[in-house]
Amino acid sequence: MAPRANWKGFLRLSLVTCPVALYPATSESEKISFNQLNRQTGHRIKYLKVDAETGDEVTNEDIVKGYELEKGQYIEVSKEELEEIALESTRTIEIDEFVARSDIDPRYLIRPYYIRPDGKVGHDAFAVIRETIREMDKVAIGRVVLTNREHIIALEPMDKGLVGTLLRYPYEVRSEQEYFDEIQDVKVTKDMLDLARHIVNQKAGRFEPEKFExxxxxxxxxxxxxxxxxxxxxxKERPKGENVVDLMEALRRSVGKEAAPAKADKPAKKPRxxxxxxxxxxxxxxxxKQPKEAAAKKPAAGARRKSA
Known part of the structure; x- marks a missing residue:
C-alpha cells in the first residue's frame, strides 16, 4: 500500500487536465536515528518554544511568522496574508515547457517524487501527457507549491507513472568560480592519461544500486x-594515508593493484x-518500518533502560 500523498491537485498540459497525487520517491526513515538523553537520568531531552527575552514557553497559537528588517525589528505576516498570495500552482502543476534532459544541470536537482492519477478518473488524460513526454524524449518543466513555497518541477515518464524532480532556482546555486579559481593549471601528460584510462577500464561496470552497502x-x-x-x-586503528611522491609510479602501482583480482581463480565475494x-x-x-522480508519474523524483545 502506497504511503500518504504529499500533495494532491491537477496536472495540466494546455487544455488537458487530470487529478494527480504526488508521493516522496525516497525515504531515510529506515536509517538508524538517535534520541538525545540526559546522561544523569537516561531521560529523553525535550525541546520547548520559548520567548527569547522572557524565557516563557509560547504556545503554537501565539506564534506568528516574522521577517527581520533590522536587528530585533520584525514585520509580522499572518497565515491569512500568506494565503492571499497563494499561487495557482498551489493546486495545479502547469507544464510550461519541454527541454532536453541533458540541459538540466545536476546542481539544480533536489529530490524526486512519484506522480500518479488520483482516483478512478483522469487516467486517460494522464496517459496522454505521460506518453507525449515519452515519445518526445523530453523533460516537462512545470511549477508546484510544496510547504508553502513554489518549486520548479521536472517531469519524466517512469513505467506507468511519472517522476517529478524538484529543481533549485538560480539564486540557490553557488557559482563554481569562487571555489575553482585557485586550482592550478596542470599539464597532464599522455602517459599519465593512458595509465589512468587503463585503471578506469578495469573498474568499468554498470550502475547497480543494490550492490552498494x-x-x-x-x-x-x-x-x-x-x-x-x-x-x-x-x-579501531585508523588507516594511514600515503603521501604521493611520484605520480607516475602511483598510477603504475594502481594498474597492478586493479589487475591482481582478475588473475585470481577464486570468485569475487558477492557484496552484502x-x-x-x-x-x-x-x-x-x-x-x-522493518524490511518486508523481516516482517514475518518475530523480533526479539528489546531491553529498555529504566529511568531513574
Missing part, C-alpha cells in the same frame, strides 16, 4: 549489538546488501 549504517548496527551484548568497545545488516539486528528499532 551503507558501511556506516552497518557499523552502527554492529556497535549497537555489541553494546547490547555487554561487550567492551575498543577504538545494505538491508542485510538490518536483519542482523538483535532488537527491533521502535518507530521504524
Amino acid at each position: 551503507d558501511h556506516y549504517e552497518t557499523a552502527l548496527i554492529e556497535l549497537i549489538n555489541e553494546k547490547r551484548a555487554g561487550k567492551v568497545i575498543r577504538p 546488501k545494505a538491508a542485510a545488516g538490518q536483519k542482523e539486528m538483535l532488537m527491533p528499532i521502535a518507530g521504524k
